[in-house]
Amino acid sequence: MLPKRLAKGDTVGIIAPAGPPDPDELNKGIRFLQSLGLKVKLGQHCNNVYGYLAGTDEERLYDLHDMFADPNVQAIICARGGYGTGRIAQHINYELIADNPKIFWGYSDITYLHTAIRQQTGLVTFHGPMVSSDIGGEHFDSLSKRMFEQMFEPRRIVYSEKIAPIDIITPGDARGEIVGGNLTLLVSTLGTPYELGTANKLLLLEDIGEEPNRVDAMLNQLRLAGKFDEAAGVILGNFSDGEPSGKKPSFTLQQVFHQYFSSYPKPVVSGLQIGHCLPNIAIPLGTIANLSTTTKTLTINPGVW
Template identity: 30%
Template sequence: MPPPLRRGDRVRFVSPASPPDKDLILRHAEMLKSWGLNVDFGEHAFCKQDYLAGTDEERLADFNAALRDPEVRAIFATRGGKGSYRIADRLDFAAVRRDPKFLIGFSDITMLHLSLWKHCRQVGIHGALFVNEGEQDVSVETSSSLRRALMTSEDIVIRSRPEEPTSALTTEGAVTGRLIGGNLDMVATAAGWALPDLRGAILLLEAVNMYRGQVDRQLTMLRKAGHLNGLAGVAIGQFTRFEFDRRFSVIDILREHLDALGVPVLGGLPLGHGPSPSSVPIGAVAVLDAKAGALMVRRGGV
């Protein structure tokens, strides 16, 4: 678990996946500066090569340079999108072990979180200064959640929101385990090479803009290949841009697969691509209490 950030610490934006909106990132940088942080940018942070933020070598070089720089105390991914999976096995894991620092990101960045946990047991932050589609500014809930996760040593409590469609998946029971996972597409992509052993873990899943059949195929593969054997529980975040009013919706598909696991499930968590998402340490010890509708991450639990 990296130490909390303090005023005066340097943080760096890098682009390991798709190219970002430069104006948006510059506004995010100003917000971080208002928190007392010093902000800089990777050399290729605003490069573009089609759907990637530069070549694999450029994106990898920026990320590894931030890992190796002792002045950089946290690394912000400018965005997700596509491409982190192309470099996730080539990170400087030795530098991570020497000098742990938070990586902040989600969506495609889930791949980097998985790889860093698998190789280094590195705790990261599943979250970002995320702006909802059609809005200009980061919500107060999202910014305050990220600041709390980064700049305090408090336990983090994420409560289920009844208005989130996945809240219908909540069962009963309470379990403790490492919170591992994130974006379903990346968890499935990591299977067999970057996915850590999930036995005893609480698996976090969120998704955006997928067909029902894609969700079904990915969960089928993960279950039948044994990757979900021995899970302690499942935390379900936001499933965004799905048609929930269908007769056989993604909620029904999720329920079929999750029921087969026979573990406590907590849905409705504001983690992902939906309205005002929260940030949560990923890789840390968490307590999932389905009855209480809360996921608590212990900051001291490493």
């Protein structure tokens, strides 16, 4: 299910379904969206602070439902990640979302919502920079800004080494629906009604602040759950701040990746600037993509909406 594209003058809703956004960064991000010719509706509870959450579960769920139900809101962009989306997944009205398909945009902890919404409704959603934590940040770059153009005009995305070096761990070509996102969040779906399905799909993984031993443990859990065996290929995005700390012996992240995938019989690449990084390349999850190690490209064909 494809959302409707945006036009100048449309209204985007901003919600904080996980952690609370920084007010100054949020306002800066809002000004950027307005510079694109968009109007902004701020979620009623977007500025709430409830421990490490942006409001209670009921308040954050209310804002999500309110934005999908409001006929004057054409897209929904998350303010930031953090933690909390998994707490509301079982209470979401997925029929409401299916009846009102809109652009839904975010990443990090929003991975849980991307997975749940797509698998419950079929809606294509966007893994991309967020209003407070990215757009409102000090170093938000021009390439990441251009990623928002696909909300107005769906376009073929060709990721190549013109953006950043790509490391081939296992050669090959594969085609499939691109799914995934944050590794920690994807592991947290296992054993739940929202467990990520990877059969014949290209699996995207990224994370931040997870040292090699933690990434090792999570990759092992996905492996034992059969997620790699089922997938058509694996795309490793950015794993920022993942260097080993302290004086204890450790593998590097790249060594961990090669241990898991060097003998994998399907294509695997790493180093893509998708996730907690700049530039942060936004992609539509749930669309068909082609991964080629021959040309070192990831090509995403979003369809027309």
